[in-house]
Amino acid sequence: xxxxxxxxxxxxxxxxxxxxGGDGHFDRFELDIEDESKTTVLDALLRIQREHDPSxxxxxxxxxxxxxxxxMVINGQEGLACKTVIADLRGKEIDxxxxxxxxxxxxxxxxxDPFFEKYQEAMPYFEALEDQKEPSIIPPxxxxxxxxxxxxxxxxxxxxxxxxxxxxxxxxxxGPAALNRAFTLxxxxxxxxxxxxxxxxxxxxxxxxxELNCTExxxxxxxxxxxxxxIQRMAAKEVFKGPPTPLETEGEKEIRGEEPVVGEPWSRRRxxxxxxxxxxxxxGLFIGGLLTAGAFAPALRSRTRQWVRVGGAGEFMSDREGVxxxxxxxxxxxxxxxxxxxxxxxxxxxxxxxxVVVFNSRCTHLGCTVHWDEAKKLFVCACHGGAFYxxxxxxxxxxxxxxxxxxxxxxxxxxxxxxx
Ligand code: SF4
Numbered sequence: 001x002x003x004x005x006x007x008x009x010x011x012x013x014x015x016x017x018x019x020x021g022g023d024g025h026f027d028r029f030e031l032d033i034e035d036e037s038k039t040t041v042l043d044a045l046l047r048i049q050r051e052h053d054p055s056x057x058x059x060x061x062x063x064x065x066x067x068x069x070x071x072m073v074i075n076g077q078e079g080l081a082c083k084t085v086i087a088d089l090r091g092k093e094i095d096x097x098x099x100x101x102x103x104x105x106x107x108x109x110x111x112x113d114p115f116f117e118k119y120q121e122a123m124p125y126f127e128a129l130e131d132q133k134e135p136s137i138i139p140p141x142x143x144x145x146x147x148x149x150x151x152x153x154x155x156x157x158x159x160x161x162x163x164x165x166x167x168x169x170x171x172x173x174x175g176p177a178a179l180n181r182a183f184t185l186x187x188x189x190x191x192x193x194x195x196x197x198x199x200x201x202x203x204x205x206x207x208x209x210x211e212l213n214c215t216e217x218x219x220x221x222x223x224x225x226x227x228x229x230x231i232q233r234m235a236a237k238e239v240f241k242g243p244p245t246p247l248e249t250e251g252e253k254e255i256r257g258e259e260p261v262v263g264e265p266w267s268r269r270r271x272x273x274x275x276x277x278x279x280x281x282x283x284g285l286f287i288g289g290l291l292t293a294g295a296f297a298p299a300l301r302s303r304t305r306q307w308v309r310v311g312g313a314g315e316f317m318s319d320r321e322g323v324x325x326x327x328x329x330x331x332x333x334x335x336x337x338x339x340x341x342x343x344x345x346x347x348x349x350x351x352x353x354x355x356v357v358v359f360n361s362r363c364t365h366l367g368c369t370v371h372w373d374e375a376k377k378l379f380v381c382a383c384h385g386g387a388f389y390x391x392x393x394x395x396x397x398x399x400x401x402x403x404x405x406x407x408x409x410x411x412x413x414x415x416x417x418x419x420x
Pocket of ligand 1: 068153154155156157158159160161176177180217218219220221222224
């Protein structure tokens with residue numbers, strides 16, 4: 001086999017053996033990689049385990065960005081090993097470390113119990129209002145659904161918690177993932193546990209210092225910061241409502257494990273705690289106002305879509321392979337926060353020999369990545385056996401719709417797609 005075109009990459013992998021203890025160390029592994037654009041960090045780890053050291057421990061399950069098991073720190077930034085493509089990592093050497101703030105079990109495997117204990121604090125389950133009319137319909141294009149939408153995509157990978165410095169300094173801090181979950185339920189008009197949930201989230205949400213690390217690293221492009229700001233605004237509104245209603249008193253006492261006494265007068269401690277929250281709330285209202293104007297509202301408005309450069313049009317027109325996967329990179333603005341996105345698209349000459357067609361490479365079933373199979377002459381999806389004809393129509397499997405086609409244009413010899 002001709003290996004001259006292979007690229008050499010060095011992987012510095014954190015090792016910790018619980019039987020010997022200590023601080024752990026890094027082991028160095030070299031791999032020759034044939035095509036970096038088609039090799040993920042998880043592929044590399046599997047090769048290291050197979051070819052160099054079978055004792056290397058790491059977690060993975062779905063391989064398609066759905067299960068959240070393979071979260072780790074890659075070159076200093078949290079990410080999923082199965083989603084991180086080697087070609088996107090700069091430098092010859094790649095450092096792999098376990099997630100921060102979690103006890104290490106072995107090598108890259110951490111104990112996720114603290115994560116799920118915090119998650120539990122947010123009461124992550126849904127209970128409907130007692131007088132809820134059934135079926136309760138929230139239309140997909142309603143403000144409410146759009147506000148909650150993306151936040152429900154959390155896969156509990158722990159990347160956001162690992163990136164959060166407040167999670168390091170405040171061991172009791174519920175953290176971005178749990179607060180994001182609380183937000184999805186608090187913003188739901190059918191939520192029957194609002195008082196209890198808000199009381200818990202209120203205690204936690206002022207630990208956030210707007211560092212936006214969680215939003216930066218989330219592999220599902222969720223903004224836990226936006227969720228936390230939403231809770232702070234809700235909390236501020238509650239505080240300015242005045243003395244608690246009997247319902248609030250019961251709920252809050254229940255959380256502390258005390259017998260609820262309806263209509264209990266305010267204690268001094270309770271007044272001071274409310275006043276403290278009030279001051280925080282005033283700040284929260286100010287920041288929340290800025291964020292509402294800046295970060296939250298734009299998510300509800302329809303954003304102006306932009307043309308994103310794919311590459312030189314001539315390069316694709318002369319391509320003999322027929323279908324090429326290209327990573328497009330662009331920036332979207334979410335209030336004052338700017339999010340840099342990298343998305344794979346498939347440029348096909350097969351569907352239209354006189355020009356090119358660009359498909360979104362997300363499967364329309366669960367959003368897994370679709371690849372062109374040259375032997376089968378089909379687009380195939382690794383999970384659930386989804387298959388699409390060259391023109392994007394569904395051939396087999398569960399995908400409910402054809403592949404999404406981008407609008408394209410050629411300008412100054414460059415191919416552009418209209419961002420979806
Ligand atoms: Fe992972 Fe994002 Fe959920 Fe945090 S919010 S646990 S980073 S998917």
